[in-house]
Amino acid sequence: MATAEDYGFLRPPSNDDYEPVYRTPSSYNPLQTFTLPMGSVRHYQQQYGDMYFLRLARLKATVEKVATDAWGDITIAGESARRVDRVLDVRQGELCWMAGTVYMDMPLKPNILEDLTKETFTSAPPPRRTYADPSDPSATQIMMEDESGRIRLTGNLLLSTQLATGVIIAALGTETVNGEFEVIDIKVPDLAPQPKRWERDEATTAESKQSGKDASKGSGKIAFVSGLGITGTSSDTLALELLTDYLLGYTSIDGSADASRITRLIIAGNSLGASVTADAASAGSDNAAKKKLAPKKYGYDASAYNSSPITQLDNFLAEILPSIPVTLMAGEKDPANVSLPQQGIHRAMFPQARAYCAPPPSDENKQEVGWFDSVSNPWEGDVEGWRLWGCSGQNVDDVLRYLDFPADDVDPTAERDDSEARLRIMEAMLRWRCGVPTAPDTIWSYPFQTVDPFVLESSPHIFFTGNQPSFKTAVIEADAPFRLDGDTEMTDSAGEPTAGRVRLLSIPKFNETGELVLVDTESLEVEVIRFGTFAGQEEKK
Amino acid sequence: MDSAKFLAENVLNERRTVTYRSLSRALKVHANRAKQILFEFHRNENAKRAQSVHATYLISGIQKTPEAPATNGHTNDEDEIMQSSPYLPSSMPNQEIVSDAVRVASIILAREEDLEDAKAIFQSISMIHVYSVQSSTLQDLNTLTDVCREMATAHAQDDPLECGQQWGMIQNRNVKRRTGARPPPAPAAAPAPKAKAESTVLSKQSLQTKPAPAKVESKPEESQPTSDSQSSVKSTGKPAAPKREKSNLFSSFAKTKPPKPKAAESAAQSGVEDMMLDDASEDEPEELFPNTADKAPSANRESKKEREEKLKKMMEEEDVDDEEMRDADEELQRELTPEEQPPLLPSKPAELKEEVTVQGGRRRGKRQVTKKRTLKDEEGYLVTREEATWESFSEDEPAPPKKKPAVNVAKGKTGKPGGQGSIMSFFGKK
Numbered sequence: 001m002a003t004a005e006d007y008g009f010l011r012p013p014s015n016d017d018y019e020p021v022y023r024t025p026s027s028y029n030p031l032q033t034f035t036l037p038m039g040s041v042r043h044y045q046q047q048y049g050d051m052y053f054l055r056l057a058r059l060k061a062t063v064e065k066v067a068t069d070a071w072g073d074i075t076i077a078g079e080s081a082r083r084v085d086r087v088l089d090v091r092q093g094e095l096c097w098m099a100g101t102v103y104m105d106m107p108l109k110p111n112i113l114e115d116l117t118k119e120t121f122t123s124a125p126p127p128r129r130t131y132a133d134p135s136d137p138s139a140t141q142i143m144m145e146d147e148s149g150r151i152r153l154t155g156n157l158l159l160s161t162q163l164a165t166g167v168i169i170a171a172l173g174t175e176t177v178n179g180e181f182e183v184i185d186i187k188v189p190d191l192a193p194q195p196k197r198w199e200r201d202e203a204t205t206a207e208s209k210q211s212g213k214d215a216s217k218g219s220g221k222i223a224f225v226s227g228l229g230i231t232g233t234s235s236d237t238l239a240l241e242l243l244t245d246y247l248l249g250y251t252s253i254d255g256s257a258d259a260s261r262i263t264r265l266i267i268a269g270n271s272l273g274a275s276v277t278a279d280a281a282s283a284g285s286d287n288a289a290k291k292k293l294a295p296k297k298y299g300y301d302a303s304a305y306n307s308s309p310i311t312q313l314d315n316f317l318a319e320i321l322p323s324i325p326v327t328l329m330a331g332e333k334d335p336a337n338v339s340l341p342q343q344g345i346h347r348a349m350f351p352q353a354r355a356y357c358a359p360p361p362s363d364e365n366k367q368e369v370g371w372f373d374s375v376s377n378p379w380e381g382d383v384e385g386w387r388l389w390g391c392s393g394q395n396v397d398d399v400l401r402y403l404d405f406p407a408d409d410v411d412p413t414a415e416r417d418d419s420e421a422r423l424r425i426m427e428a429m430l431r432w433r434c435g436v437p438t439a440p441d442t443i444w445s446y447p448f449q450t451v452d453p454f455v456l457e458s459s460p461h462i463f464f465t466g467n468q469p470s471f472k473t474a475v476i477e478a479d480a481p482f483r484l485d486g487d488t489e490m491t492d493s494a495g496e497p498t499a500g501r502v503r504l505l506s507i508p509k510f511n512e513t514g515e516l517v518l519v520d521t522e523s524l525e526v527e528v529i530r531f532g533t534f535a536g537q538e539e540k541k
Numbered sequence: 542m543d544s545a546k547f548l549a550e551n552v553l554n555e556r557r558t559v560t561y562r563s564l565s566r567a568l569k570v571h572a573n574r575a576k577q578i579l580f581e582f583h584r585n586e587n588a589k590r591a592q593s594v595h596a597t598y599l600i601s602g603i604q605k606t607p608e609a610p611a612t613n614g615h616t617n618d619e620d621e622i623m624q625s626s627p628y629l630p631s632s633m634p635n636q637e638i639v640s641d642a643v644r645v646a647s648i649i650l651a652r653e654e655d656l657e658d659a660k661a662i663f664q665s666i667s668m669i670h671v672y673s674v675q676s677s678t679l680q681d682l683n684t685l686t687d688v689c690r691e692m693a694t695a696h697a698q699d700d701p702l703e704c705g706q707q708w709g710m711i712q713n714r715n716v717k718r719r720t721g722a723r724p725p726p727a728p729a730a731a732p733a734p735k736a737k738a739e740s741t742v743l744s745k746q747s748l749q750t751k752p753a754p755a756k757v758e759s760k761p762e763e764s765q766p767t768s769d770s771q772s773s774v775k776s777t778g779k780p781a782a783p784k785r786e787k788s789n790l791f792s793s794f795a796k797t798k799p800p801k802p803k804a805a806e807s808a809a810q811s812g813v814e815d816m817m818l819d820d821a822s823e824d825e826p827e828e829l830f831p832n833t834a835d836k837a838p839s840a841n842r843e844s845k846k847e848r849e850e851k852l853k854k855m856m857e858e859e860d861v862d863d864e865e866m867r868d869a870d871e872e873l874q875r876e877l878t879p880e881e882q883p884p885l886l887p888s889k890p891a892e893l894k895e896e897v898t899v900q901g902g903r904r905r906g907k908r909q910v911t912k913k914r915t916l917k918d919e920e921g922y923l924v925t926r927e928e929a930t931w932e933s934f935s936e937d938e939p940a941p942p943k944k945k946p947a948v949n950v951a952k953g954k955t956g957k958p959g960g961q962g963s964i965m966s967f968f969g970k971k
Contacts, residue, residue: 009576009670018571020706023713237686242599242648249711250562250572251599251648251670260711315693322701322718323711355718371717473643527644530604533682534651534659 021249024220026263026325028369030381033453034341036446046447048440052166054452056101056146059168059433062189063099067170070187071097074172081172086148090175097172100146102163104402106131107139109442131401131442144171144181151175155183162428164402166437189433191478194459194500198385219522220263222383223247223324226331226392226466227509230316231273232308239514240316242531246516247320262518263384265324268466268507269331269377269392271345272309310335310349318352321372326356330377331392331467339444340394340436341453344374378435380460384521389460393467395436396506398443399425419470419506426465426504427476430456462519464505471515472506473526544568548582548674552594558675560685563692565708566699572709579671597673597682598656601648602666650682907931 036042064083071081076095084090084098109131133139142153142163153171163169163186170187228240245251249259317326328345330336336345347354350372358370375381378391403421429435436454439445445454459478478500503524508515514531547568551557565575579596586594650672651659660666673685705712910932915925 009573009668010580012577012581018573018709021709021711023711025713025715237689238650238683241686241689242650245562246648250709251601251668315690319693319701322705322716323713325713325716356716357719359719371715471643527646530645530647532647532649534600534649534655534662 021260023260024263027384033380034376034378036343046449048447051440051448051452052101055455056168058455059189060099063168063170063187066190067097067187071172087144087146087151088148092175095174097170099170100144102167102169103143103145104165105141107133152180153183154180157183161186162403164399164437165441167432188431190431192433192456192459195387219520220384221261221518221520223262223265224268224464224507224517225510226268226507227270227511229273229511230309230312232312239531244319248323266327268390269329270333270467271313272333314350314352317350321353321356325371328374329379329392332394339446340439342377344376347374386461388462390464393465394443396422396425396465398438419472422468422506423472423474423504426463430459430463430502459502462503464507466507467509468506471508471528474504475501477501544578552674552676556676558673558688560673560688563688566692566696569707576670579674583674594674595678596653596671597650598669599650599672600659600666601668602663604647604662605664907933
């Protein structure tokens with residue numbers, strides 16, 4: 001094996017001393033936006049309607065402001081647009097605009113009443129690619145509702161505009177003879193004001209900002225990965241081993257300095273493979289009768305529960321944690337609650353990794369942030385001063401089901417095509433100021449009563465979604481210089497000209513693509529590292 | 542460290558796969574040196590005898606763009622697509638999506654035979670090193686994960702915070718790990734069945750074992766900043782207290798036996814001691830978070846305690862009828878958080894007697910247990926009374942449930958079962 005270059009390793013052992021490499025420190029300040037109250041304070045009796053009212057109350061003023069600016073002095077055919085306070089106050093034939101919540105009635109949407117009548121309510125509805133009926137697009141109805149009532153929206157504009165249930169919009173148009181509202185134009189709240197970098201950390205830890213900037217002569221990197229999909233079998237973990245080696249600095253791209261710049265790993269959901277919960281559930285139902293008879297023993301029933309995946313995940317975490325802090329978000333397939341916001345996977349699941357968790361909260365002092373932070377999904381927090389907002393993918397997956405697909409596009413082989421749409425949806429969510437618009441309609445959600453945390457009060461710098469079919473990134477910018485009389489919160493005394501830029505990240509499933517996404521902490525530039533094996537002669541045999 | 546000998550033994554004789562990391566761990570050398578050792582071994586052995594050792598290589602670098610599947614950002618004109626995309630509400634102003642070419646680096650594992658092919662797909666290679674050596678070509682590269690797993694279990698006791706530098710791991714000065722014994726690498730069997738073998742020695746034993754896990758506790762590195770040492774100081778204090786309480790739990794079982802059998806069992810003491818050490822280590826994970834119960838508001842906890850006490854009472858009342866219920870009862874007691882145990886123990890009367898005979902290694906005997914019997918008396922009241930009865934037991938059976946003060950109170954009231962019948966009898970007695 002004589003190679004022209006030895007890359008430093010293809011040569012006999014030398015006696016060089018290897019300098020210890022130190023990792024760039026991480027500045028981390030998570031927000032507890034999606035942390036549900038503990039124990040007896042967490043109730044599920046509330047009505048979901050409150051969430052819509054809260055959302056409307058929160059965003060109506062904003063969208064009305066946008067609409068007033070756009071349509072305030074608009075006249076069409078000599079008629080000036082009039083603002084209507086309530087949806088039911090719309091007069092027929094009169095040009096007007098109003099703001100409200102979009103509700104989309106789609107033929108294939110899961111419907112609890114239907115399920116009840118069919119008595120199929122015991123099982124979860126089958127996952128659907130789209131809620132629209134491709135053979136009958138007209139079956140989809142778009143309505144706008146507010147506290148007073150609902151009005152059906154029509155018009156050609158709606159065909160080219162994608163909306164989803166739960167989005168707050170303002171619509172300009174007239175009521176037709178049929179009592180429908182013919183839409184001419186639509187306005188959305190647009191990007192929320194964006195905090196400045198280090199905004200939250202400035203007051204508290206000024207020096208951490210300094211250390212974050214100085215210690216890394218260059219810049220650090222934030223690593224994102226999602227969909228590790230550990231199933232506990234040996235077949236799926238080789239890429240994971242390579243990932244581990246890379247993160248720990250054993251194998252690096254440009255000398256060992258590269259991986260040491262990664263300050264934090266964010267795992268965006270679905271760390272465990274699909275088969276885990278499904279198998280456990282089916283096994284559980286089979287053995288239910290048997291289990292009742294058997295006297296209760298300690299631990300779990302090995303026939304009904306396979307601990308191997310979670311053990312593998314624990315091993316993985318415990319191996320990388322000595323070197324790199326980890327933020328672990330729950331995901332659709334993880335052992336956490338199903339309804340959003342999913343709460344962090346309990347540390348009891350990680351007998352080894354939990355040594356790096358934060359100590360249990362005590363009354364006297366504030367909960368400190370753990371080196372290993374098992375967080376909610378969606379999750380919001382500051383990393384290296386940047387505001388991050390991310391979800392494990394359910395939000396985008398579900399909004400995608402509201403989109404029209406051409407009838408021939410329903411087969412799942414066209415998977416590749418929707419990655420653009422997914423990025424579009426992510427942008428739209430930011431402009432809707434709602435991270436999970438379709439909760440609680442088609443995504444299970446906690447019935448929030450006092451606040452709708454899914455409303456984006458501020459735009460993040462990095463908006464990421466996990467478990468997407470492929471990697472995608474883009475940068476979106478807010479509307480051109482914000483109107484001074486615009487959003488009240490927008491009047492930025494520092495005179496920042498724009499609301500800033502948002503980096504969108506669609507993070508692929510690691511177990512399918514083997515891809516790790518790195519974001520530079522200074523420039524927010526993105527790079528991807530792909531781990532894999534070379535399919536050589538052995539595989540071709 | 543004779544690396545050549547180690548490799549010859551493992552790869553040639555035992556036909557194992559050795560990766561650079563397993564070599565690094567086994568010989569305690571830097572990972573980069575391990576890569577070189579593997580390379581040299583591979584070269585030397587193949588020079589002696591061709592094809593005697595096979596290697597896999599890890600190649601990192603930038604792949605040629607056409608080879609990149611499932612990614613984009615290279616040549617896709619995203620701007621174009623963005624503009625034509627119908628998915629955005631037309632009202633969204635300034636729909637500017639700035640997309641940029643994303644650098645995609647690859648880390649690819651390839652077999653020796655495929656090395657040249659694999660290199661061909663790279664546009665530029667920044668590094669190649671030997672990943673593993675084995676005596677025959679790997680049919681399935683995934684078997685390498687088993688090597689990694691074996692390595693992890695074989696060297697589980699190495700603390701990565703201490704050895705990381707030796708291995709060439711990227712160090713982190715800010716790492717926060719809570720002290721406390723490290724959990725066993727593999728999930729051990731539940732400690733439950735062992736508990737019944739405990740005797741009076743146990744209370745002493747557990748006291749002795751207490752310092753042991755403390756030694757296992759890894760000390761935080763001195764280089765760590767003050768914030769870490771603070772947190773570690775905080776947490777070091779905690780595990781000690783619940784451990785003592787834990788030993789009380791054991792001593793409660795111990796008290797079910799008289800001092801007599803102590804001598805008989807002292808022969809088995811050493812064995813028990815080992816067992817106890819095992820137990821202690823298995824209990825450690827629970828003690829990592831000794832204050833979890835504090836999380837709940839104290840009022841909440843009170844009510845929980847009451848509830849549990851009620852439950853226990855109910856369970857015990859059913860003891861007479863149902864043999865299996867005692868298991869459940871015991872289980873319940875074990876599930877109690879350690880904090881709730883100590884107040885119950887001191888008031889526990891040592892009234893239960895026990896006779897044990899050891900026959901052919903099996904312990905059999907009789908013991909006096911207090912059982913509750915609930916009767917309906919003449920006037921239709923339900924009277925619960927406690928009776929001391931003898932029952933035989935073998936070591937297969939768990940120790941009888943211990944009693945609680947709540948029961949004693951009840952006993953005082955209903956001590957004379959007939960007394961409840963008429964108030965006159967109460968006065969008459971005096």
